[in-house]
Every structure is written in structure tokens, then in C-alpha cells.
Amino acid sequence: xxxxxxxxxxxxxxxxxxxxxxxxxxxxxxxxxxxxxxxxxxxxxxxxxxxxxxxxxxxxxxxxxxxxxxxxxxxxxxxxxxxxxxxxxxxxxxxxxxxxxxxxxxxxxxxxxxxxxxxxxxxxxxxxxxxxxxxxxxx
Amino acid sequence: xxxxxxxxxxxxxxxxxxxxxxxxxxxxxxxxxxxxxxxxxxxxxxxxxxxxxxxxxxxxxxxxxxxxxxxxxxxxxxxxxxxxxxxxxxxxxxxxxxxxxxxxxxxxxxxxxxxxxxxxxxxxxxxxxxxxxxxxxxxxxxxxxxxxxxxxxxxxxxxxxxxxxxxxxxxxxxxxxxxxxxxxxxxxxxxxxxxxxxxxxxxxxxxxxxxxxxxxxxxxxxxxxxxxxxxxxxxxxxxxxxxxxxxxxxxxxxxxxxxxxxxxxxxxxxxxxxxxxxxxxxxxxxxxxxxxxxxxxxxxxxxxxxxxxxxxxxxxxxxxxxxxxx
Numbered sequence: 001x002x003x004x005x006x007x008x009x010x011x012x013x014x015x016x017x018x019x020x021x022x023x024x025x026x027x028x029x030x031x032x033x034x035x036x037x038x039x040x041x042x043x044x045x046x047x048x049x050x051x052x053x054x055x056x057x058x059x060x061x062x063x064x065x066x067x068x069x070x071x072x073x074x075x076x077x078x079x080x081x082x083x084x085x086x087x088x089x090x091x092x093x094x095x096x097x098x099x100x101x102x103x104x105x106x107x108x109x110x111x112x113x114x115x116x117x118x119x120x121x122x123x124x125x126x127x128x129x130x131x132x133x134x135x136x137x138x139x
Numbered sequence: 140x141x142x143x144x145x146x147x148x149x150x151x152x153x154x155x156x157x158x159x160x161x162x163x164x165x166x167x168x169x170x171x172x173x174x175x176x177x178x179x180x181x182x183x184x185x186x187x188x189x190x191x192x193x194x195x196x197x198x199x200x201x202x203x204x205x206x207x208x209x210x211x212x213x214x215x216x217x218x219x220x221x222x223x224x225x226x227x228x229x230x231x232x233x234x235x236x237x238x239x240x241x242x243x244x245x246x247x248x249x250x251x252x253x254x255x256x257x258x259x260x261x262x263x264x265x266x267x268x269x270x271x272x273x274x275x276x277x278x279x280x281x282x283x284x285x286x287x288x289x290x291x292x293x294x295x296x297x298x299x300x301x302x303x304x305x306x307x308x309x310x311x312x313x314x315x316x317x318x319x320x321x322x323x324x325x326x327x328x329x330x331x332x333x334x335x336x337x338x339x340x341x342x343x344x345x346x347x348x349x350x351x352x353x354x355x356x357x358x359x360x361x362x363x364x365x366x367x368x369x370x371x372x373x374x375x376x377x378x379x380x381x382x383x384x385x386x387x388x389x390x391x392x393x394x395x396x397x398x399x400x401x402x403x404x405x406x407x408x409x410x411x412x413x414x415x416x417x418x419x420x421x422x423x424x425x426x427x428x429x430x431x432x433x434x435x436x437x438x439x440x441x442x443x444x445x446x447x448x449x450x451x452x453x454x455x456x457x458x459x460x461x462x463x464x465x
Contacts, residue, residue, distance in 0.1 A: 004163040005226060005251070035251045037332040047240040051233055051349030054247055056155035084152060 006130050010043070011039045011048040011059040013076060016066035021093065027063060027125065028119035049079035052088060058130045059110075064094040069104065070130060077107050089129040141172040142167075146273050151246060154273050158248055161269065162262045172265055175272035181402065182271035182278045183397050186292035187316065188258060189302030191284025194328040196235035198302060198380035198389075199281050203239050203247075205390040206277050206351035212244040214270035218259055220347075221251040228252075232281065246270065251259055257291030258282035264295050264417055277393075285318060290455065293321035294416050297409050298396045300324045300389070303342065319345060322373055324392050328376035330385065346373050381405075400417045434463055 005046050014021045019041055020129065025040040037055045039048065052060050059072055062076060073092055091113050101112045110129050113122055145153035145289035160168040187195050188201075199215060206213040217232035230249035239245045250260045259282060270278045282292050293299045301322035310438065317327075327339050374392050398404035403405075442460070443453045 005228070007159070007251075028231055030222060030229050031225050033226040035221075035228045035230060037230040037233060037249050038235060040231075043237075044240075047237070050240055053152055054155055055249060056152075056159045057228075 022063040045075035180271040183297040186296035193304040211276035214275035
């Protein structure tokens with residue numbers, strides 16, 4: 001395996017203006033040696049997919065606290081597919097009611113992290129998913 | 140279709156993949172760069188540098204829009220520092236470049252320095268060449284925040300824009316060597332803040348000193364890659380990048396500088412210096428790699444041990460390693 005840093009995009013879609021959680025994750029991934037592209041607040045699904053494409057990231061993390069995940073996540077997934085980026089694992093973090101998690105996973109989301117998830121667990125999940133997708137389909 | 144052909148035909152995903160290969164030092168990247176070389180040499184390469192927090196990303200955001208208004212396309216490389224502890228990096232330039240999203244004529248890529256000093260990543264020059272071959276009319280490179288050193292950008296671009304902000308030091312700071320000397324265009328950003336006029340005044344007097352020194356000293360001593368050329372008077376502009384004020388004037392100034400470079404033959408000069416830097420740095424790396432391959436780890440460790448024990452010295456050790464090569 002190469003020792004090149006994993007590149008990850010952390011994105012905040014929609015209108016909620018709280019990105020403390022996203023920043024904590026950015027920091028945790030940084031401390032694990034990853035290169036983390038942070039988009040900042042209020043991104044559209046189109047902007048997120050474009051950033052993922054331009055930056056050639058190996059994983060995308062979406063932080064949503066607004067409750068609009070059932071609208072925003074499917075759009076991000078569709079946009080990624082349109083840009084031929086559907087092989088990139090997508091993670092969702094934030095306030096996601098338990099009853100919505102299954103639907104998100106069905107859309108192809110790799111994992112959903114709620115409040116209280118340990119950052120170490122998130123880092124390990126991201127690293128694991130990236131290594132799995134690198135071992136499988138590479139182009 | 141080969142990756143190079145895809146890049147030339149405007150495939151953004153191929154472009155993004157190629158930049159990753161280059162950053163990662165992938166074996167395929169040299170062949171790719173070799174194939175692309177014949178397609179380059181058309182873009183105007185612009186560097187934007189300055190201390191942390193002076194507004195480089197915000198200015199590049201506004202500048203890229205100004206480039207687009209002229210009908211030109213633009214590729215942006217934004218460099219941020221790699222953590223010396225974890226090897227990771229936070230690449231946050233997209234935050235201030237959100238206005239550039241959704242435009243096919245713009246490509247924006249963040250790069251981490253990955254241990255390189257001097258304000259750029261090792262792969263930045265090659266990445267700029269790829270954007271050039273991909274057909275972007277202008278390629279803008281934003282350095283990490285640099286201060287009195289970090290002048291590597293000048294050897295890698297055609298036009299260097301140095302950004303200052305009010306409150307960034309007195310007139311002694313302004314005459315120190317380094318970053319101010321590499322400016323082709325000087326910009327005081329955040330010109331709406333108190334102290335902007337004072338900063339401007341300091342810079343103006345510094346520039347005047349520099350220009351008189353140049354005209355007295357004449358050309359021969361200033362043949363280095365990063366010295367601005369005689370015959371060009373460095374303009375001092377003011378901007379409020381956040382609201383786009385003064386940015387069109389900066390754009391105009393970039394065009395004028397490019398015309399000057401072409402007209403004076405200085406562009407050829409800078410292209411040659413740029414290519415020389417690329418060749419020399421590759422050569423240095425290859426020779427070093429060959430040395431490392433030929434000298435066994437045991438021999439190296441033994442020499443190191445002897446140096447520590449003061450039985451030999453670093454200078455004689457290097458001499459004897461060099462003899463191994465011949």
C-alpha cells in the first residue's frame with residue numbers, strides 16, 4: 001500500500017449554520033494524517049459533488065444538523081453518480097433520527113454517525129472504507 | 140483514450156486523477172507529463188502570495204471571476220500547509236472560493252505542501268503544467284501564507300502578485316529582502332481598514348528605492364530567476380477583495396504585465412528559467428535516488444556511526460560516498 005495521504009471532503013450542505021461538529025471531524029481526520037478539504041457552510045449538492053470531483057477525494061463526509069437529510073443526501077448521491085463518482089464512499093454525520101438511518105444506508109451511504117460517536121471510530125471507518133474501495137475497483 | 144488525451148479534450152475527472160498521480164509521485168506521472176508537455180506553454184501563469192490572513196484566497200476568488208468576465212478560462216491551485224506532526228492537512232481555500240462553483244471554465248484544486256518549504260508543494264509546478272496543457276488561459280497559484288522567505292513562487296510563474304494588508308509592519312519590514320523583491324504587481328488588500336494609506340505609503344517608498352537601485356545597477360547582476368526585470372515599473376494597487384473592489388484594475392494590470400513580458404522577450408526568459416528549474420530539480424532527485432540505490436544501508440549507517448563517534452566527519456563521509464558512484 002502507498003503511504004500517500006488519504007484525501008477526504010467534508011461538506012456542509014443546506015442552510016444550517018453550525019459547523020462545530022464538522023470542524024471537530026476535520027481536525028480528527030487531520031490528526032490521523034489525512035488531507036481534508038473543507039467546503040465551508042451552505043453548500044448545494046452540486047457544489048459538493050463538483051468539489052469531490054475537482055479534488056479527486058477518496059471519501060466524502062456530509063454534516064447535517066438541519067433535519068433536511070432526507071432531501072439533501074439523495075441529491076448529493078445523485079450528483080455524485082452524474083459525475084461518475086459513485087465509487088466514492090459517502091458518510092453522513094449529524095442529527096439523524098434512528099428511523100431515517102436505514103433509508104440513507106439504502107441510498108448507498110457507507111455509515112451514519114450520530115451525536116456522541118467517538119472521533120476514533122469515525123476515522124477508522126473512513127480509513128477502512130477508503131482502503132476497501134482502493135482494493136476493489138480502481139481506475 | 141489515454142489520460143493525456145482526455146485531459147486535453149477537457150475531461151475534468153481525468154484532470155483531477157492526473158493531479159493526484161502527480162502529487163502521489165506515481166510511476167505513471169512522468170510519462171503523462173512528458174506526453175502533455177508539447178501541449179503546454181500557452182497559459183499565463185500567475186502567482187498570488189503574501190502573509191497568512193492578508194486575503195489571498197478571497198482575492199483569488201474575485202480575480203478568477205474577473206478572468207471569467209473577460210471570457211477566459213482559469214485553473215486555480217491553492218496550496219495549504221501539511222502538518223509536520225500527522226502528515227495531514229486542512230485544505231480550506233474552497234471556503235472563500237465558493238463563488239467559483241458550477242462554472243465549467245473554472246477548475247479549482249487544493250494542494251497540501253507535503254513537507255515542501257518555500258510556499259508551494261513539490262508537485263505544484265507540474266500541476267500548473269497540466270492545467271496549462273488542459274487549455275486554461277490563466278493558471279493562478281495561491282501559495283501558503285508566507286512572510287519574509289518563501290519566494291519559490293516567482294520561479295514558477297510568469298507574474299507574481301504580492302499581497303499585503305494594513306498593519307503588516309513598519310517601513311523596516313517593507314525594506315527587508317525577500318518577498319517584496321519578487322513582486323511584479325503589489326497589492327494592498329483590505330484597503331477599507333485603518334492604516335491602509337500608511338501601508339501604501341511605506342510600500343510606495345520601498346518600490347521607489349528598488350526601482351532606482353535597478354536602474355543604477357543595470358541588468359547583469361539581476362539575472363536570477365526571481366528578480367523582477369528592468370523596464371517594468373511595479374504597480375501598487377489597492378483592493379477590498381471581499382467586495383471585489385479594485386479587482387478589475389488588478390486583472391487589467393495582469394494583462395498589461397503579460398503584454399510587457401511578451402513584448403520585451405522577458406516571457407521567453409522566464410519560461411526558460413522555469414524549465415531549467417524543473418529539469419534541475421528532477422535531475423537532482425534522480426541522482427540522489429541513484430546514490431541511495433548504490434550505497435548500501437549498512438555502509439551509510441556505518442559512516443553515520445563514525446561521524447557521531449567523531450572518527451570521521453560529514454564532509455569526508457560525503458566525499459567517500461561520492462567515490463562509490465564513480
